[in-house]
Amino acid sequence: MSDEYVAALVELSPMTAIELGRRSSRPGLDDLSPDGLAERHRLITGTLARLAVVPPSGPDDELAREVITERLTGQAERLASGWAAADLNSISSPVQHVRQTFDLLPTDTEADLAELRDRMAGVPAALDGYARGLAVASAAGRTAAVRQIERCAAQCTAFGAGAGAGAGDGGWFTAFVRGLSTSDTARDPRTDPRTDSGTDAVTRAGLSEVARAADRAYLELAAFLRTELRPAAPSTDPVGADRYRMDQRRFLGTELDLAETYAWGWHEFLTIEAELHRVAGRITGGGSPAAAAAALDADPARSVTGRAAFQDWMTEVSGAVVADLAGTQFDLPESIRALDCRMAPLGSPVGAYYLAPSEDLRRPGSMWFSFPADRQRFPTWRETTVLHHEGVPGHHLQIATALHERDRLNDFRRSLGGTAGHSEGWALYAERLMRELGRLDDDGVLFGLLDSQLFRAARVVVDIGMHLELPIPAEARFATGHRWTPALGLEFLTTRTVSDPALCRDEIDRYLGWPGQAPAYKVGERVWLAGRAAARTRAGGRFDARAFHTAALRLGGMGLDPLARQLARL
Template structure:
């Protein structure tokens, strides 16, 4: 257990409501409990049935009523009430609109959640493997409950677009394949052999449970193919009403969608111009970005030959950032100084962060899910990614919140997450590292700008496609799946398989992808407002202090952030 840096703040009635919400959430959503590091649910999986969604809606409503009946005891409570109120009302709007029951896309729906939770499970003791076996055995029931919700939504006419159904079918078939399945790799991997040996009785239990889990994914693929796909619409765009709701959920704020689209076009043009300047530094006057990229990719000093080298480089880069930033630009608590970099067992191509457990016995981790066809890696592209996922990005933000036990309740520390706040901070952190001199190498800086261009392009693509907004000249007469694909290919300097995955993601998860760049914009506005306020008062703006105050808040809806920082 981490020793608090300050005397604990007395718990309030608001804290009690928030803590009770987390305990109930862990019971109703065991997968989320594992992500939060809340123990006691390792052998269970989440129920995704219509009745379970109704129970979670009841939990949110009763929590809102409890909060409305309490007077905040202090400024911390005021933020809690505002943040929980915003988050719970938005979640209830999603539930009431049937969005959770119909949820199906290629990256963030129950089909992926059930597989990926095993990446976070302990595998270093016999008891841990017994928990894995029990959770694997629970996979069929979890997927059956998910199918029940998909069928109920379909009966109302709520079905995901055909593109998303086909993507999840392909993923489910891979998980069902005895040779390719993540479940097979899990139970036959090095950790199982090291802890259990070849003849341990648990090995047979694990094999049986993994086979049962694979069979469940085969049945899911069959249901999606035979029942859901024939009902799935061809149209990907969700329209303004659904988009506005998902955008509010992702940002934790309501923004003018048309103004944001116009800003996205301007921001994309600005990043493209900055890229051109850096490209000429790399490849000479008049050189194109493509020519600079070719030079960087051909440089053996910027190349990693396999996943072992990638993991080692990620770890070394992360450790160096922590060492350089602690005590200079940030004050990093001792438990937060540990970040593990890992290659994920899954193969989706995603790069992501998972936070530490409540007691830091499981550290924060950066994961790279490497597709089988990807065999080498360019450091110039990915140094900024390490800063995004690690320090000062997600790890510093999320692990710092977990560390704030002396001040924050368990919901604020563990369960409060807004994509616009968290992903916006991570993009803010990338640009900050450039401003601090950590990306002065032109190749590394081009890599950062490459990521910024991707995030700006998807603001334009996501809003333009889903809302049917006027297309820019380079797109053509109108946004269509084909013109949208061409637009992304022109602006995303990544392998086609990566761009295809992202393209499908944006079409199936409306409003989430723009939350990164729009979140960065709102973070920068908050910083600039704080600077202007300090200057108006005749004070010197202290950026390190601004960051410290912001990180101590934990993740809050972006609508709440300015008032919380001013409080």
């Protein structure tokens, strides 16, 4: 039944098919209109009804039902609430998903180019349906806040006109197609499967036309957001406890005690901050974390210049980590060792993200770094831990391992069952693990790890605090007695962490538009650490960390409640 659901979803959603590396017979892209969302809702509720009446055949089957039921129940709740139609935020909504789909499509053969043209031709219809859904949701009183609309409108303009454009050369889609043509100049006709029969020229002419239409569609969406949606949007950002709990369940697969989690987040933040100060003192001879960050940033040996040089650095360091850990600390089959390191398109939110391999592992996983358009110098001490988080032993190891388990896991658990708590929690755990394995003996790189961990603890208190408008406790030594606001959230991140100010600004917008997701890192790590501690206690001196990690990763994706129960059995 899990496999059947994935197969049905692939037919319904070409974008899901592309993500998984499968074929969908439906042309174009997803139907993001109210009718398309209703069709998806029917698939989910029909599957849940079947799952409820079919008895499991054993423990593995019971787990399979638990995982898919928990995930689909949360999706059905969100679709029924009407907030799925209102999905608009600066980090992960259809605004970004439609464009990112084209990062995953192959372009090697004429058949690939023909499919690319078909999918790109679907961009205007997908964005038009999306806009109609936003309008229907807005009429029902469900509209993203002004902040998200303005950020997304700016992103749409960047995708449609080109980041920093003005010369009339077209947007991202036109540049993408132009890049395909440029890369053809080095093509060897003896080995390249594309022909010179004239089909290639026709295909490219068609691609140029649909690329221009896709660029225009993003500009039209930007205009819709600014002129039609923004006037109806609330100016306040917090979503309140009820919606926050719904979104938090979607990202975590568990129900949090928000008061306890908020207090625990402060304890974690202050504990990590104290160690950050100690390491900063060692780097600077008694100076502050800000002074340590400035000293590290100024060290030529700890940075690279130029986007191409940074991409080369990513590739080199990531490959060295894979070679170091494979077969010693983790089981990494040869088929999952490849990892592409790329720079995200200009105009994307500042930060890093990971895109999974195809189900058959023929398309490798990829991690993408996004920086401000004017950034040319890249401090590597800040980014080494990010490589561990996005690559190995973080997201890539976890997600590719599950995909590799074709003979043991159903398709849902391999590809679609994961939650932010499960994946981001593991990736944060992986950052810490690199230190435990002795791979962070340099104080500069250790300082980068602690900054990353501090930032994720700050996410817990800032995200929960802003959306629930909670008071700031006295032990915070910051704005004591005040309740959280976006302005205080930004001040807190820029004064109490040493993260890039551009990242901090994007982070506040992210939290406010994606409620409940930001705490997933630390909350998920908490579950992974508790599971390992319990396994170590049960095994005593026989505890084998490599065996524990292998068994845990082979479980596949799931919410935190089933994950905690499964880790308790390892």
